[in-house]
Amino acid sequence: MIINSPPKFFFLDPNRCIGCQACVQACTECDTHKGHSMIHLEYVDRGASTQTTPVICMHCDSPTCAEVCPADAIKRTEDGVVQSARKPRCIACSNCVLACPFGVPKMHSGIELMMKCDMCYDRTSIGKSPMCAAVCPSQALFYSTAEEIARLRPRSTPINRFQFGGQTVHTKVLMMTPCDAAPDRLDITSALNEGRSRVAVEQTAPDVLLDNLYSVAPQ
Amino acid sequence: MNIPSNRSTAPNGRPLEIQPKWRQDFPIDVADDELGARREFTKFAVLVSFAFVVGQCWIALKSWLRRRKPTPGSQRIAAIDDVAVGAAMLFHYPTENDPCLLLRAATGTFFAYSNQCTHLMCAVRPEMDQSRLHCPCHAGYFDLATGRPIAGPPRRPLPRIVLEVRAGSLYAVGVERRTI
Amino acid sequence: MKKRPLSRDERRSITYGILSVVVVIVLLQLWLLTATMNAYLGGDDTVVWPAAAASLICFGLNGGLLWYLYSIERTVETSDGDSP
Numbered sequence: 031m032i033i034n035s036p037p038k039f040f041f042l043d044p045n046r047c048i049g050c051q052a053c054v055q056a057c058t059e060c061d062t063h064k065g066h067s068m069i070h071l072e073y074v075d076r077g078a079s080t081q082t083t084p085v086i087c088m089h090c091d092s093p094t095c096a097e098v099c100p101a102d103a104i105k106r107t108e109d110g111v112v113q114s115a116r117k118p119r120c121i122a123c124s125n126c127v128l129a130c131p132f133g134v135p136k137m138h139s140g141i142e143l144m145m146k147c148d149m150c151y152d153r154t155s156i157g158k159s160p161m162c163a164a165v166c167p168s169q170a171l172f173y174s175t176a177e178e179i180a181r182l183r184p185r186s187t188p189i190n191r192f193q194f195g196g197q198t199v200h201t202k203v204l205m206m207t208p209c210d211a212a213p214d215r216l217d218i219t220s221a222l223n224e225g226r227s228r229v230a231v232e233q234t235a236p237d238v239l240l241d242n243l244y245s246v247a248p249q
Numbered sequence: 250m251n252i253p254s255n256r257s258t259a260p261n262g263r264p265l266e267i268q269p270k271w272r273q274d275f276p277i278d279v280a281d282d283e284l285g286a287r288r289e290f291t292k293f294a295v296l297v298s299f300a301f302v303v304g305q306c307w308i309a310l311k312s313w314l315r316r317r318k319p320t321p322g323s324q325r326i327a328a329i330d331d332v333a334v335g336a337a338m339l340f341h342y343p344t345e346n347d348p349c350l351l352l353r354a355a356t357g358t359f360f361a362y363s364n365q366c367t368h369l370m371c372a373v374r375p376e377m378d379q380s381r382l383h384c385p386c387h388a389g390y391f392d393l394a395t396g397r398p399i400a401g402p403p404r405r406p407l408p409r410i411v412l413e414v415r416a417g418s419l420y421a422v423g424v425e426r427r428t429i
Numbered sequence: 430m431k432k433r434p435l436s437r438d439e440r441r442s443i444t445y446g447i448l449s450v451v452v453v454i455v456l457l458q459l460w461l462l463t464a465t466m467n468a469y470l471g472g473d474d475t476v477v478w479p480a481a482a483a484s485l486i487c488f489g490l491n492g493g494l495l496w497y498l499y500s501i502e503r504t505v506e507t508s509d510g511d512s513p
Contacts (some may be wrong), residue, residue: 091256094278103280110256113279200256265437284441288502291448291495295454298491301458305481307471308462312477367470405471426472 034158039187040149044083046170047071052082053171060150060161066138068147069162084171086162087112087134088149088192089202095126095135095146098161103144107110109237110202111151115144131194131218142190149203184209191215258377323413323422326351326361330417330420337375339364342410342421349410350375350382354393359419361410362396368403396427405429434504443501447494454487460489 049071057067071082093112096104103119104126106112115126115135122142135146143194150160158164159173166172172179179188188204193215207213257273258265265281266273274285279369304390321343332338338351341366348364349404352375366373389401396407411423435443465480 092258092260092262093277097260102275102282104277105282106277107279259441280441281437284437284444287441287444287448288498291444291451291498294448294451295488295491295495298451298455298488301455301462302481302484302488304462304466305477308465309477311480312469312474316474365482405467408472426470428471428473429467 036153036156036177038159038173038175039188040086040089040154040160040163040203041172041174041179041206042084042086042203043170043172043183043186044081045166045186045206047082047084048168048170049080049082050167051109052165052167053177054098056161056165057147060153062148062150062152066136066145068134068136068145072133079215084162084166085133086171086203087149088132088190088199089149091200091202094129094131094197094199098125098129100125107151107155111149111154112146113148113151114146117143120144122138131192131197131199179206187215188212193217193219195219265386321421321424323420326412326419326421328418329414332359335377337377340421343424347424348372349421351410351412352377352393354380359412360393360396361412362391362407363410363422363424365407366403367398367405367407368401384413397429435501440501444498447498449493451494454491458484458487 032200040216042197051071053223054067054071057063057069058065060068072085073079074081074083079103089106089112090223091109091110093104093106096106096112099115100123101115101119101121103121104112105116120143122137122139122144124137124144126144126146127137135144137144150158150162154160154173160171163169163171163173176188183206185208186206187209189207190204192199192201192205198215205216207216257263258276259268270390272394276282276285290359308415324342324351326340326342327338332351332353334353334356336353340349340351341347350362350364350373352360353360354360354377361397366371366384366386367383368387368389371384373382373384373389373391375393376383377393381399382391382393382396383402384390384403387402388389389403390399391397391403391407398406398408406427406429409425409427410421411425413420413422460485461480465477468474468480470475
């Protein structure tokens with residue numbers, strides 16, 4: 031058992047991604063994915079660079095995919111891992127696919143089931159690293175303890191706060207960012223609006239309270 | 250290194266206990282979701298329980314109706330000489346809808362059973378040479394002398410037709426249903 | 430005396446406990462139904478009414494347990510109304 035071992039985290043370091051697609055192949059090998067790959071590589075700015083970044087589920091603390099699911103099919107386990115849609119419940123409406131700010135859920139229309147990265151739940155739930163992290167040659171995908179990442183990558187700091195317009199998202203998976211920038215969140219939308227390839231780092235974005243969603247009645 | 254966790258049950262970050270009813274009933278976390286799922290299953294189990302009570306009452310009612318029916322009278326089946334030793338004959342008793350078999354095992358030995366297998370009411374076929382009755386639907390076998398099941402799915406003996414010999418003729422005088 | 434509202438975890442444990450008891454009773458009723466059906470088809474009419482009564486008692490127990498399950502949910506809802 032792994033009760034006494036320190037908790038392990040999933041770290042994502044887009045800087046290190048070399049676009050080898052090893053993670054994409056390894057992902058299909060995971061037993062919980064039934065031969066489908068749940069990870070893909072995204073080009074950061076295809077016109078200007080070959081730099082890629084792996085896209086895995088960030089396992090949000092308030093998962094948008096589950097929030098928008100009309101069939102109550104997407105559930106999060108006790109350790110905070112958001113699972114694929116439950117087969118008897120999923121109605122293949124693709125709401126989650128459209129709603130996820132990170133673009134993670136995939137609709138398999140052939141089997142009418144949404145499947146998404148579940149951090150290789152059969153492996154991580156017993157302390158093993160996910161398939162993608164196990165094969166990543168540059169360790170852009172890295173699964174270990176907080177102490178180890180601090181020791182191995184002293185110039186980076188993990189961050190798990192993302193800003194998508196008015197939506198602040200906290201995630202279980204951590205994104206490595208340069209220490210000298212020391213951002214408190216990654217503002218994705220303003221980075222897109224800048225029209226540049228780099229992810230803008232904002233320290234002064236206003237905290238958005240989603241309480242408004244509940245207090246404002248629709249007219 | 251401090252890794253923050255802001256795990257919440259809803260976008261507004263408040264605990265589940267003070268969330269709207271719909272979110273309490275359909276929470277995102279598996280552990281919280283179990284409460285509603287198990288409660289609904291309990292409800293369904295109680296409904297099944299009610300269905301069983303209805304079934305019991307239906308059996309009791311059928312039993313009451315059966316007891317109200319008059320006992321079947323005697324009916325002539327055949328003359329003794331009509332059936333050869335080792336032969337079988339089909340007759341209907343007590344009504345036209347109850348097929349029965351008359352079997353002559355030896356010169357003075359007659360058996361009569363309902364022709365409907367006690368498993369799923371298929372017609373049973375006599376196999377006199379092996380002194381048994383065979384139901385071909387699911388390979389059920391009954392003992393010729395007693396009508397009790399010896400193999401296959403049937404659990405109850407075939408209902409026995411009580412026979413009487415009067416003046417060289419065989420009469421059916423009653424149906425004897427048995428549980429063992 | 431006002432009852433302390435039960436936490437979600439407590440209610441889940443209670444629901445599991447009640448569900449186990451209900452399932453056992455339902456299985457008992459299933460056995461009772463098959464046994465009664467066998468007796469009825471075998472021509473034994475003496476057991477049918479006692480068996481029906483026993484099944485009804487089982488259903489009464491189940492109904493009582495379900496009522497308790499709903500009553501603890503009501504306790505929680507009432508306490509919600511009181512809280513600011």
